[in-house]
Amino acid sequence: MTARSQALDMLRAVARKDAGTRIAHQFAVDPKRVERMGVEAAGLYLDLSKQSWTAEGFEAALDLARACDIEGRRAALFGGEAVNNTEGRAVLHPALRAADDADFRALGEPVSEEVAATRREMARFAADIGSGAETSGAKQPFSAIVHIGIGGSDLGPRLLWDALRPLDPTIDLRFVANIDPRDMGEALAGLDPETTLVVVVSKTFTTQETLANADLAKAWLAANLSPRRMAKHLIGVTAAPDKAETWGCGRTFGFRDWVGGRYSLWSAVSLSVAVALGWDVFERVLDGARAMDQHFLTADLERNAPVLLALAQIYNVEGRDRHARTVAPYAHGLRRLPAFLQQLEMESNGKRVKRDGRPVDTATGPIVFGEPGTNGQHAFFQQIHQGPMVVPAEFVVVRHTSDAAMDDREGDAPLWSNALAQAQALMIGKTGAEARAELIAAGASEAEADRLAPHKTFPGDRPSTTLLMDALTPERVGALLALYEHKTFVEGVIQDINSFDQWGVELGKVLAKAILTDVQAGEPSAGLDPSTAELMKRLMV
Numbered sequence: 001m002t003a004r005s006q007a008l009d010m011l012r013a014v015a016r017k018d019a020g021t022r023i024a025h026q027f028a029v030d031p032k033r034v035e036r037m038g039v040e041a042a043g044l045y046l047d048l049s050k051q052s053w054t055a056e057g058f059e060a061a062l063d064l065a066r067a068c069d070i071e072g073r074r075a076a077l078f079g080g081e082a083v084n085n086t087e088g089r090a091v092l093h094p095a096l097r098a099a100d101d102a103d104f105r106a107l108g109e110p111v112s113e114e115v116a117a118t119r120r121e122m123a124r125f126a127a128d129i130g131s132g133a134e135t136s137g138a139k140q141p142f143s144a145i146v147h148i149g150i151g152g153s154d155l156g157p158r159l160l161w162d163a164l165r166p167l168d169p170t171i172d173l174r175f176v177a178n179i180d181p182r183d184m185g186e187a188l189a190g191l192d193p194e195t196t197l198v199v200v201v202s203k204t205f206t207t208q209e210t211l212a213n214a215d216l217a218k219a220w221l222a223a224n225l226s227p228r229r230m231a232k233h234l235i236g237v238t239a240a241p242d243k244a245e246t247w248g249c250g251r252t253f254g255f256r257d258w259v260g261g262r263y264s265l266w267s268a269v270s271l272s273v274a275v276a277l278g279w280d281v282f283e284r285v286l287d288g289a290r291a292m293d294q295h296f297l298t299a300d301l302e303r304n305a306p307v308l309l310a311l312a313q314i315y316n317v318e319g320r321d322r323h324a325r326t327v328a329p330y331a332h333g334l335r336r337l338p339a340f341l342q343q344l345e346m347e348s349n350g351k352r353v354k355r356d357g358r359p360v361d362t363a364t365g366p367i368v369f370g371e372p373g374t375n376g377q378h379a380f381f382q383q384i385h386q387g388p389m390v391v392p393a394e395f396v397v398v399r400h401t402s403d404a405a406m407d408d409r410e411g412d413a414p415l416w417s418n419a420l421a422q423a424q425a426l427m428i429g430k431t432g433a434e435a436r437a438e439l440i441a442a443g444a445s446e447a448e449a450d451r452l453a454p455h456k457t458f459p460g461d462r463p464s465t466t467l468l469m470d471a472l473t474p475e476r477v478g479a480l481l482a483l484y485e486h487k488t489f490v491e492g493v494i495q496d497i498n499s500f501d502q503w504g505v506e507l508g509k510v511l512a513k514a515i516l517t518d519v520q521a522g523e524p525s526a527g528l529d530p531s532t533a534e535l536m537k538r539l540m541v
């Protein structure tokens with residue numbers, strides 16, 4: 001038996017024992033709990049004291065981390081080894097936010113100089129668009145950007161823009177991901193092709209949705225601009241520049257195969273955001289992520305925010321059979337965080353085999369879902385409070401969400417007090433006796449109180465994590481996303497899986513092509529299952 005499986009078994013055993021004690025009770029028996037389970041990292045504060053683990057459970061989780069050689073795997077990642085072992089690639093997103101004079105190597109090849117050169121190129125392009133030095137085909141300043149991309153080529157940049165955009169931006173930045181033409185139709189509505197820049201973002205430059213949308217945008221430009229002028233409006237961001245140029249991009253910005261799609265927002269993938277926000281703002285995002293990298297690299301495991309966040313999840317999934325997690329960002333600017341995390345975590349760790357191809361011996365990633373607070377409170381939170389299934393919650397709380405809120409006397413207190421209240425309610429709950437006493441106090445008869453009390457009872461003892469930041473600044477947003485990246489990596493290490501491939505998305509793509517071929521031929525191919533054939537026929541009429 002390996003040290004890892006021994007530690008895993010121990011964690012499961014301790015967690016089963018922990019089930020007999022309530023979270024709220026732990027504060028009484030362990031006065032150091034908040035201190036021990038609260039850590040600061042790169043301007044964020046992480047509170048894990050409302051998780052279900054006892055002091056013993058917390059230690060058992062740390063022992064598991066120690067048994068999994070997190071330090072060794074972390075060194076392999078930062079050292080540019082082939083951590084993505086099914087594709088033989090390094091995984092070096094930290095190199096993208098490192099200092100200019102860093103010396104990262106991917107499989108031994110130096111990469112930092114090229115990273116710095118691309119950053120300089122991006123900075124110049126952003127400055128030139130901003131100043132009007134870089135003009136459209138008609139020699140006018142650009143006033144709008146249409147960013148076309150999907151998955152990792154969409155979610156990160158979109159989140160950055162939502163979180164950091166000014167209320168009245170000088171560049172009208174719009175995102176298009178879906179192959180439903182409605183998405184592009186909405187994005188192009190009201191834009192002037194003469195002053196619109198189209199940025200096509202695709203690592204592979206083969207993604208069906210992105211190419212279909214890029215063709216739509218090109219046709220829209222072509223209806224108004226000459227081919228020579230049009231080239232100035234078409235920018236590619238890709239790891240396959242030849243493909244982008246063949247397609248018609250007048251200029252391309254590159255990144256390498258050691259940048260995974262869902263880890264790519266630190267690269268030229270965020271070009272359109274860097275242009276629209278200004279390069280200095282984007283640089284501050286990188287600074288924040290770099291601060292989190294430093295924390296991850298240097299903090300002891302028991303004070304290491306990404307490690308502890310990962311352990312809380314492993315404890316819930318492995319120890320307590322909790323296979324879902326809800327994320328509630330209490331900031332309108334972070335409303336797409338759940339969608340970003342769905343890709344980051346579920347595409348990274350939703351795996352059935354370990355690095356060596358043998359079946360996993362853990363449950364791997366849980367289902368991640370969420371909505372911004374307070375919206376989610378008026379919808380699915382009912383089930384989080386009273387449903388029979390325990391769903392750990394994660395509250396991301398921002399003291400000042402925007403300048404507008406800071407002008408208000410109460411600031412954001414009405415927003416964040418809701419987050420604190422939800423976490424508290426989940427933990428303390430309300431007993432049947434308390435519910436009954438409240439009903440009686442409100443004038444209900446004994447019989448009525450007996451009838452209604454079970455409906456008004458909250459089991460409580462439901463775990464949550466709270467993440468605090470002072471303001472939605474570029475640095476904090478960068479640190480937050482880097483925190484989640486490293487958390488995802490640590491989970492993958494503990495589960496012994498490759499977090500950096502995504503073969504699970506391939507089969508559907510291949511079958512979609514085959515179905516489209518059938519549709520073009522006018523009938524389902526022989527051998528197609530009857531259900532799919534029937535659905536296809538109904539759609540083809």
Ligand SMILES: O=P(O)(O)OC[C@H]1O[C@H](O)[C@H](O)[C@@H](O)[C@@H]1O
Nearest residue numbers: 151152153202203204207261505
């Ligand atoms: O950037 P692209 O090559 O167009 O890929 C876009 C996305 O599609 C793929 O199917 C993967 O699931 C994602 O990880 C990726 O981010």
